[in-house]
Amino acid sequence: MPLLVMKFGGTSVGDLARIKNAALKVQREVERGYDVIVIVSAMSGKTNELVGWVEQTSPMFDAREYDAVVSSGENVTAGLMALTLQEMDVPARSWQGWQVPIQTTSAHSAARFVDIPRDNIDAKFAEGFKVAVVAGFQGVSPEGRITTLGRGGSDTTAVAFAAAFGAERCDIYTDVDGIYTTDPRISSKARKLDKIAFEEMLELASLGAKVLQTRSVELAMRYKVRLRVLSSFEDTDETSGTIVCDEEEIMESKVVSGVAYSRDEAKMTLVTIEDRPGIAAAIFGPLAEAGVNVDMIVQNISERDYDDHPGAVTDMTFSCPVNQIPRARKAMEDARASGIINYDDLAVDTDVAKVSVVGIGMRSHAGVAATMFKALAAENINIKVIATSEIKISVLIDRKYMELAVQALHDAFELEKSA
Amino acid sequence: MPLLVMKFGGTSVGDLARIKNAALKVQREVERGYDVIVIVSAMSGKTNELVGWVEQTSPMFDAREYDAVVSSGENVTAGLMALTLQEMDVPARSWQGWQVPIQTTSAHSAARFVDIPRDNIDAKFAEGFKVAVVAGFQGVSPEGRITTLGRGGSDTTAVAFAAAFGAERCDIYTDVDGIYTTDPRISSKARKLDKIAFEEMLELASLGAKVLQTRSVELAMRYKVRLRVLSSFEDTDETSGTIVCDEEEIMESKVVSGVAYSRDEAKMTLVTIEDRPGIAAAIFGPLAEAGVNVDMIVQNISERDYDDHPGAVTDMTFSCPVNQIPRARKAMEDARASGIINYDDLAVDTDVAKVSVVGIGMRSHAGVAATMFKALAAENINIKVIATSEIKISVLIDRKYMELAVQALHDAFELEKSA
Numbered sequence: 028m029p030l031l032v033m034k035f036g037g038t039s040v041g042d043l044a045r046i047k048n049a050a051l052k053v054q055r056e057v058e059r060g061y062d063v064i065v066i067v068s069a070m071s072g073k074t075n076e077l078v079g080w081v082e083q084t085s086p087m088f089d090a091r092e093y094d095a096v097v098s099s100g101e102n103v104t105a106g107l108m109a110l111t112l113q114e115m116d117v118p119a120r121s122w123q124g125w126q127v128p129i130q131t132t133s134a135h136s137a138a139r140f141v142d143i144p145r146d147n148i149d150a151k152f153a154e155g156f157k158v159a160v161v162a163g164f165q166g167v168s169p170e171g172r173i174t175t176l177g178r179g180g181s182d183t184t185a186v187a188f189a190a191a192f193g194a195e196r197c198d199i200y201t202d203v204d205g206i207y208t209t210d211p212r213i214s215s216k217a218r219k220l221d222k223i224a225f226e227e228m229l230e231l232a233s234l235g236a237k238v239l240q241t242r243s244v245e246l247a248m249r250y251k252v253r254l255r256v257l258s259s260f261e262d263t264d265e266t267s268g269t270i271v272c273d274e275e276e277i278m279e280s281k282v283v284s285g286v287a288y289s290r291d292e293a294k295m296t297l298v299t300i301e302d303r304p305g306i307a308a309a310i311f312g313p314l315a316e317a318g319v320n321v322d323m324i325v326q327n328i329s330e331r332d333y334d335d336h337p338g339a340v341t342d343m344t345f346s347c348p349v350n351q352i353p354r355a356r357k358a359m360e361d362a363r364a365s366g367i368i369n370y371d372d373l374a375v376d377t378d379v380a381k382v383s384v385v386g387i388g389m390r391s392h393a394g395v396a397a398t399m400f401k402a403l404a405a406e407n408i409n410i411k412v413i414a415t416s417e418i419k420i421s422v423l424i425d426r427k428y429m430e431l432a433v434q435a436l437h438d439a440f441e442l443e444k445s446a
Numbered sequence: 447m448p449l450l451v452m453k454f455g456g457t458s459v460g461d462l463a464r465i466k467n468a469a470l471k472v473q474r475e476v477e478r479g480y481d482v483i484v485i486v487s488a489m490s491g492k493t494n495e496l497v498g499w500v501e502q503t504s505p506m507f508d509a510r511e512y513d514a515v516v517s518s519g520e521n522v523t524a525g526l527m528a529l530t531l532q533e534m535d536v537p538a539r540s541w542q543g544w545q546v547p548i549q550t551t552s553a554h555s556a557a558r559f560v561d562i563p564r565d566n567i568d569a570k571f572a573e574g575f576k577v578a579v580v581a582g583f584q585g586v587s588p589e590g591r592i593t594t595l596g597r598g599g600s601d602t603t604a605v606a607f608a609a610a611f612g613a614e615r616c617d618i619y620t621d622v623d624g625i626y627t628t629d630p631r632i633s634s635k636a637r638k639l640d641k642i643a644f645e646e647m648l649e650l651a652s653l654g655a656k657v658l659q660t661r662s663v664e665l666a667m668r669y670k671v672r673l674r675v676l677s678s679f680e681d682t683d684e685t686s687g688t689i690v691c692d693e694e695e696i697m698e699s700k701v702v703s704g705v706a707y708s709r710d711e712a713k714m715t716l717v718t719i720e721d722r723p724g725i726a727a728a729i730f731g732p733l734a735e736a737g738v739n740v741d742m743i744v745q746n747i748s749e750r751d752y753d754d755h756p757g758a759v760t761d762m763t764f765s766c767p768v769n770q771i772p773r774a775r776k777a778m779e780d781a782r783a784s785g786i787i788n789y790d791d792l793a794v795d796t797d798v799a800k801v802s803v804v805g806i807g808m809r810s811h812a813g814v815a816a817t818m819f820k821a822l823a824a825e826n827i828n829i830k831v832i833a834t835s836e837i838k839i840s841v842l843i844d845r846k847y848m849e850l851a852v853q854a855l856h857d858a859f860e861l862e863k864s865a
Contacts (some may be wrong), residue, residue, distance in 0.1 A: 043503055046503070084462055085532060085533045088529055089529060091539070092529045093529075095524070095525040096521070099519075103515050106514040107500070107510070110515075111503050113504060120508075120510070126591075209774075
């Protein structure tokens with residue numbers, strides 16, 4: 028029997044009517060001949076309520092108890108979804124993590140999968156059950172405690188089940204109807220992609236297109252699980268949504284697939300630091316220890332020789348999420364106080380945005396950067412920082428130009444047209 | 447190490463402040479040198495919310511899924527209680543039913559305990575944990591599914607743990623400060639009892655003093671678990687509340703311990719039925735099959751010989767909960783239609799109340815009934831039905847006299863004075 032994994036997020040199961048709507052989609056796949064594993068999140072708002080209670084109770088909480096409390100939301104949805112399917116005469120039952128059992132590491136609140144044994148669920152399929160409704164986001168540790176995978180873990184649960192059960196596809200139902208060339212709220216020319224490569228999706232996800240959790244895409248890429256992102260709230264058929272797949276499956280690819288952006292960036296510059304071997308490690312070591320997620324890094328090699336700074340000096344610029352500025356600043360001040368580094372000034376610019384173009388086609392096409400810079404120059408947008416990877420070029424610009432930049436780049440790479 | 451079981455009901459853990467208040471009571475017992483097993487209910491309102499969702503989803507729900515959903519409320523409270531205790535530096539952890547594991551029958555939503563193995567929890571006490579916080583009301587079936595014990599099951603969980611772990615006492619924290627000689631809202635002379643025998647508590651509970659679930663008292667009586675009922679919302683010490691215990695522990699007992707009442711009764715009379723062997727079975731068999739909880743039964747032996755009813759005839763009167771009248775009426779009409787019984791009329795009187803005096807002292811004292819009837823007669827209260835057991839005398843009277851009757855009986859047996 029072919030098998031599908033279908034995952035419904037919090038807004039897709041936010042109330043009983045929505046659970047019913049989701050169940051109808053499951054029923055249709057069963058009628059098409061699939062066995063289905065349904066992965067459910069907690070009803071929207073429930074996890075936040077539980078997290079709030081834990082944090083109010085114990086600011087430095089025991090993560091084992093946090094997991095025991097917070098995982099309960101998914102258990103409720105799993106039971107309600109199984110009941111809804113039963114009402115539709117679809118043989119279904121719910122599974123909590125420990126019943127499968129979904130074996131994870133003991134890293135509470137950030138657990139990783141160790142094994143998903145198929146025996147128990149396969150036995151129920153063999154008995155005639157058509158649907159296994161599994162509580163997402165959770166598992167059980169070697170010590171028999173409940174673990175959670177961290178926020179967004181239900182996507183990862185879905186991909187892990189798809190890999191373990193050799194699912195034909197893993198359908199992620201969410202509140203958007205697919206992956207777009209850019210945010211439709213910013214460019215009216217944004218076009219839904221039929222297919223996108225895992226690598227591209229990873230760059231888009233980490234750049235702010237918050238449809239799929241990064242970790243779930245990584246896992247899907249590793250196990251070659253075909254993902255499909257589609258809407259819970261629309262009528263969908265076999266051609267709906269966007270397929271996220273191996274790049275080999277994408278025959279004809281455009282050079283650039285999408286334009287992403289993020290407002291959540293700040294630019295920090297350490298002014299006048301020594302230009303010596305090891306200086307980068309001396310800066311980014313303390314930042315990493317402080318838990319600062321440094322994204323872009325630029326070192327301006329300076330040949331200047333200031334009178335009051337004998338020897339070569341330089342400036343170091345990096346970007347990080349805005350809310351990590353206090354942590355980053357403290358890490359740098361501590362490092363200076365303890366003599367690890369020295370600098371004249373720490374300049375912070377929060378009025379910036381990051382805009383990126385992403386595409387696996389870049390690997391074989393030159394001139395993408397030139398096209399990008401030309402398009403931005405034509406709009407008189409000044410580039411503050413540039414960073415590149417194999418399939419991505421990102422720039423940091425003044426925040427007020429962000430929308431203009433996205434639109435200009437979408438036009439420049441003709442993303443409104445399909446390949 | 448001596449061990450206590452402490453149980454907190456839904457209102458006692460209704461919000462984070464109340465959970466903290468309950469945790470303070472646990473901490474105090476730990477400081478006194480006890481290991482403690484805490485049994486918690488769901489936060490008040492939570493179980494009703496979950497039950498509502500299940501019933502809306504599936505009117506004829508799969509009880510296995512019902513249990514999986516509804517049990518989640520207790521898991522949340524258990525985790526929050528463990529966190530609260532940890533914040534007070536009390537080494538504590540939460541236990542869900544399957545982690546103990548609390549083994550029950552497969553009778554979902556009405557499961558009974560099979561075994562509560564001590565090994566896992568004892569091992570944690572041996573490691574230095576002082577408190578095991580156990581989610582009440584739940585267990586796990588031989589098939590590995592979550593079971594629940596039915597409403598009020600957390601009291602029963604508490605008593606079962608007290609029996610399994612040989613607890614010194616099982617403290618039931620609730621929203622009243624003990625068991626009273628009668629309802630203080632009805633008689634200002636009501637007095638809190640220091641001790642009450644299991645048998646008396648059973649009669650009082652089933653008569654409407656809804657402090658302890660009947661099944662938990664039965665279990666406590668069987669395993670001789672000393673229960674204590676006391677308030678979550680007051681400062682309590684070792685002398686607070688009411689002890690429910692074996693009658694041998696009650697040295698000096700009054701003849702009557704309490705006066706109970708119930709407004710939830712209806713009186714039904716089958717008028718002019720045959721007076722023949724088997725007639726009672728012909729009536730109460732169909733009522734039992736229809737799920738009618740018949741309480742009091744009175745047969746008026748009549749020597750009358752009506753012209754139109756050759757042979758001996760009689761009337762049969764019984765009482766049952768008001769909300770079961772439609773079911774009872776249908777059962778009787780069906781029985782008449784199929785020729786099992788015959789009667790002229792089915793008279794229903796819903797304007798009645800039941801008042802009972804309860805006391806283990808009755809066994810060795812004559813004259814209790816006489817005192818009771820005299821006290822009611824002095825107030826001109828007419829008795830409609832009388833029923834007696836070894837330690838209880840109940841009467842059905844006009845509902846409007848209920849409060850007066852309770853007060854008169856409380857006075858007549860001098861319950862305001864301690865033994």
